[in-house]
Amino acid sequence: xxxxxxxxxxxxxxxxxxxxxxxxxxxxxxxxxxxxxxxxxxxxxxxxxxxxxxxxxxxxxxxxxxxxxxxxxxxxxxxxxxxxxxxxxxxxxxxxxxxxxxxxxxxxxxxxxxxxxxxxxxxxxxxxxxxxxxxxxxxxxxxxxxxxxxxxxxxxxxxxxxxxxxxxxxxxxxxxxxxxxxxxxxxxxxxxxxxxxxxxxxxxxxxxxxxxxxxxxxxxxxxxxxxxxxxxxxxxxxxxxxxxxxxxxxxxxxxxxxxxxxxxxxxxxxxxxxxxxxxxxxxxxxxxxxxxxxxxxxxxxxxxxxxxxxxxxxxxxxxxxxxxxxxxxxxxxxxxxxxxxxxxxxxxxxxxxxxxxxxxxxxxxxxxxxxxxxxxxxxxxxxxxxxxxxxxxxxxxxxxxxxxxxxxxxxxxxxxxxxxxxxxxxxxxxxxxxxxxxxxxxxxxxxxxxxxxxxxxxxxxxxxxxxxxxxxxxxxxxxxxxxxxxxxxx
Ligand code: FRU
Numbered sequence: 001x002x003x004x005x006x007x008x009x010x011x012x013x014x015x016x017x018x019x020x021x022x023x024x025x026x027x028x029x030x031x032x033x034x035x036x037x038x039x040x041x042x043x044x045x046x047x048x049x050x051x052x053x054x055x056x057x058x059x060x061x062x063x064x065x066x067x068x069x070x071x072x073x074x075x076x077x078x079x080x081x082x083x084x085x086x087x088x089x090x091x092x093x094x095x096x097x098x099x100x101x102x103x104x105x106x107x108x109x110x111x112x113x114x115x116x117x118x119x120x121x122x123x124x125x126x127x128x129x130x131x132x133x134x135x136x137x138x139x140x141x142x143x144x145x146x147x148x149x150x151x152x153x154x155x156x157x158x159x160x161x162x163x164x165x166x167x168x169x170x171x172x173x174x175x176x177x178x179x180x181x182x183x184x185x186x187x188x189x190x191x192x193x194x195x196x197x198x199x200x201x202x203x204x205x206x207x208x209x210x211x212x213x214x215x216x217x218x219x220x221x222x223x224x225x226x227x228x229x230x231x232x233x234x235x236x237x238x239x240x241x242x243x244x245x246x247x248x249x250x251x252x253x254x255x256x257x258x259x260x261x262x263x264x265x266x267x268x269x270x271x272x273x274x275x276x277x278x279x280x281x282x283x284x285x286x287x288x289x290x291x292x293x294x295x296x297x298x299x300x301x302x303x304x305x306x307x308x309x310x311x312x313x314x315x316x317x318x319x320x321x322x323x324x325x326x327x328x329x330x331x332x333x334x335x336x337x338x339x340x341x342x343x344x345x346x347x348x349x350x351x352x353x354x355x356x357x358x359x360x361x362x363x364x365x366x367x368x369x370x371x372x373x374x375x376x377x378x379x380x381x382x383x384x385x386x387x388x389x390x391x392x393x394x395x396x397x398x399x400x401x402x403x404x405x406x407x408x409x410x411x412x413x414x415x416x417x418x419x420x421x422x423x424x425x426x427x428x429x430x431x432x433x434x435x436x437x438x439x440x441x442x443x444x445x446x447x448x449x450x451x452x453x454x455x456x457x458x459x460x461x462x463x464x465x466x467x468x469x470x471x472x473x474x475x476x477x478x479x480x481x482x483x484x485x486x487x488x489x490x
Contacts, residue, residue, distance in 0.1 A: 008057045008066055008083040011365050020310035023443035023460055024273050026366040027071055027340070027486055028296070029078045029316040033057050038065055038162075038217060038279035041084075041101035041110050044286060049075055051293065051316065052084055052110070054098060060306040060313040065095035067068040067112070069135075074336035075291070075319040076486075084110065084129070084137050091116060091125055091144055098162040098217055099126075100281065102172070102195070108134045108193055111174060113161035114144055122158040123148075126176060126196065146176070146190060150200045155188060156272040158182070162217045164281070165195070169258070175204060175218040177231065184208065185215025185233050189261045202261025205229060205252065209455030212248070217279040220263075221258070223290050224324040227256045229263055230292075232273060232279050234299075239428045241402075242270040246417040247278050247299045251329040267327035273427040274405060274447075274455035275414075278315065290322040291334060296444060296456050301416030308412075317456050318439055318446055331454050333368075333437060339348045341368050341484035352381065352472035359478075363466040366486035369438040372479040379476030385440060386410060387465040392445055392457070394438070397475070401428045403449060410459035427453050440466060 016032045024030055034057040042054035048071045055068030067085035070078040073349030084098040101111030108131045115122040125144030129137040146159045155178035165174040172192045180186050185207035192198045207215060212233025219230045229252040236248040243250075249271040254264045271280060272294070280294035296319045297303060303313045320331040344367075350359055363369070363385070373396065375380065383394040388409040395404045406424035409415070415421040430452065437448040442464070445454040470478070 002088070003066065003086040004355045005066070005083045005086045006089055006300060008086055012083070015311070019312050021309070022464065023305055023310065024312070025315055025441035025444050027076050028318065028441050028444055029053070030053055031057070031068055031312055031314055032080050033312060035060055035062055035312075036068060036142065036295070036316075037062065037297070038295050039281045039316055040098050040112065042281045042283040042291075042293060043101035043103065044283055045101070045103055045108050047286075048073055048272075049283070049285070050101065050108070050134060051078075053295075053316070055083065057083065058208050060148070060252045060303070060309075060311055065097055065115070066111070067096055071134075074340065075334060076337050081135055081198045084135075085112065085139075087115075089114070089139060089143065091123075091126060094118070096127075097124065098251060098279065100166045100174075102163045102167070104195060107132055109161045109165070110137060111165045113163065115161070115308070123161045124157060126163045126174070126198075128308055131171060140196070142196075145196055146198045150190065150198060151178075151188065154203070155179075155186065159214055164217075164219045166220065173201075174198070175229075177215045178217050179214045183213040184210050185231070187215060187218045187229065187231065187263075203373075204256070204261060205263040205265070205288070207233065210237040210239075217281065218379045219282050221279070221282055221284070221290060223322060226253050226266075226324045226327070227263065228253055228322075228324060228329060230280055230282070230329075231394065232277070241418050241428055244418070244422055244425060245275065245298055247361070249277060249294070253324060253327045253329065269328060270453075272456050273425050273453045275422065275425055277455040277456040282322065289334070291319045292322050292331065293317055293319045296458065298416060299307050301414050304412040306415065315458075320454070325451065330451055331448065332450075333439070333448060341486055343482055344485045345483045346481070347478075350470070350478040350481060351475070352470060352478065354473050354474045356472075359470040359481070361468045361483055363440060363468050363483065364485040365464075365466060367440050367443045367466075368484045369440070369468060369481070370435065370483045370484075372433075372435050374433055374477050374479045381476055382471050384469040385438070385445060385466065386459070386461055387463060387467065387484065390461040390463065390465075391469075394436075394447060396429070396434075401429045403429055404449065405457065407457060407459050414458070414460075425455065426454070448452035
C-alpha cells in the first residue's frame with residue numbers, strides 16, 4: 001500500500017466518530033484515530049506549542065509510521081492538525097520514524113528518520129521536511145541529509161535513528177541514536193551550518209554493557225548550568241528499584257566538551273519510576289522553560305484499548321517543566337496545567353491511624369490531588385485511586401522507606417515482555433516530608449513526588465468509577481489535601 005497525508009487525513013475524518021471513548025483522557029494528547037507512540041518535533045513555534053507523534057492512523061497497532069500533529073497554547077488543551085508526514089518516498093517507505101523540529105528563518109523544519117526495510121536490507125537515514133505555516137510540510141527534494149556516507153566505520157545504517165536537532169554557539173547540531181557492534185547504546189553527534197549539509201563530529205556517549213542493547217530517542221540540552229542527555233535504552237538491566245520496565249528512560253547529567261564532542265557524565269538516573277513512560281522529548285519555550293513530554297505506554301505489552309477494539313491506542317504524558325538540582329533532573333507540573341484546574345474540596349489536618357475510618361472522596365474523571373504528608377517517617381499510608389474493586393494503590397511504606405505504585409487490582413491486566421509480569425514499581429524515599437501531586441485523567445495516572453521522581457501509568461477499570469481512599473496503619477497527619485477538577489471537564 002502507498003501512503004499519503006491526504007489519504008491519512010481523509011481516513012481520520014471518516015473514522016474519528018467511530019472511536020469508543022470510554023478510556024479516552026480529557027487533558028492528555030491522544031490520537032483521534034489509530035495508534036500513537038513517541039512524541040516527535042516538540043517545538044514552540046510562533047506563540048504555540050506544536051507536538052507531533054509517531055502515528056499509524058489505519059489501525060490501533062504500530063504500522064508504517066506517519067507523523068500525527070497537534071498544537072496547544074497551554075499544553076493542556078490540544079487542537080488536532082492534519083497529519084504532517086506520511087511514508088511516501090522510497091528512502092522512508094517503511095516509516096517516517098521519530099525526530100525533532102527547529103525553527104530557521106521563520107520556517108519550521110522537521111528532521112526525522114526515513115526507515116527502509118525490504119528484501120533483507122534495513123536502512124535508517126536522516127531526512128528533512130519544512131513548512132512556512134507550521135501545518136503543511138514539504139519533504140526536502142535531496143533527502144536523506146545524513147546517510148551511510150557520514151557514518152562509515154562508526155555505526156551501522158540498520159540502527160541509526162531519532163535525530164534531535166538544536167542550536168549551539170550559532171551552529172546546528174543533532175544527536176542521533178545508534179549502537180555498537182556488540183549491542184551497546186551509542187549516541188552520535190553531527191554538525192551543520194544550514195540544516196542541509198551535515199558532518200559527523202563524534203561519539204558523544206557510549207553505554208556500558210548493562211545500559212541496554214540500543215539507545216533510542218536522545219535529547220541534549222543545557223539546563224541550570226549543566227548539560228543533560230536524556231534517552232531511552234532498550235533492555236537496560238534493573239538496578240535495585242530502577243529500570244524494571246523492558247524499555248527504560250535515563251538522564252545523564254554532566255558537561256559536554258564541545259572541542260572533543262564528548263559528554264562527561266557526573267550522574268545518571270532513571271527519569272520516571274512508573275510503568276508506562278518512554279521516548280521523552282523536550283522543547284524550550286519563549287520564557288526559557290525546558291518542557292518534557294513522553295509516550296505514556298510501554299513497548300511489547302498488551303494495550304487494552306486495542307484488545308477491546310476501541311479504535312485508538314496511546315497517549316502523551318502531561319508536559320512537565322524540568323530543572324536540574326544536585327545533579328538530578330527534577331520534574332514539576334507546569335503552571336498552565338496548575339491554572340487549568342479549580343479546587344473542589346480542600347481539607348486540613350486529616351489524621352489517620354489504624355483505628356480511624358478510611359478517608360474517602362469522590363473524584364471527577366479529570367482531577368488533580370495534592371497532599372502534604374508531614375512527618376512521613378512515622379507512617380505507612382495507602383492511597384487508593386479507583387473503585388472498591390478496581391484500583392491503583394500508592395503505598396508510602398515507612399518500614400522499607402519505599403513508595404510503591406501498584407496496578408495489579410486495577411481491572412484489565414497489562415503484561416508484556418518482562419521476564420515476570422510487572423504490575424508495580426517502587427522508589428526509595430530519601431526524605432521525611434513530601435508533597436505528593438497526583439493527576440488522574442480517566443485512565444491515566446501520574447504522581448509527582450516533589451524533588452524526587454514521577455510515576456506514570458495507565459489503568460483500565462472494567463467498571464470505571466473514581467474515588468480517593470486513604471488509610472494508614474500508624475498515626476499520620478496529612479497537613480493539607482486539595483482536590484481539583486479540570487475546568488469544563490466531565
Ligand atoms: C522508540 C522508537 C524509535 C523509532 C520509533 C518508531 O519508541 O522505536 O526509535 O524511531 O519508535 O516508531
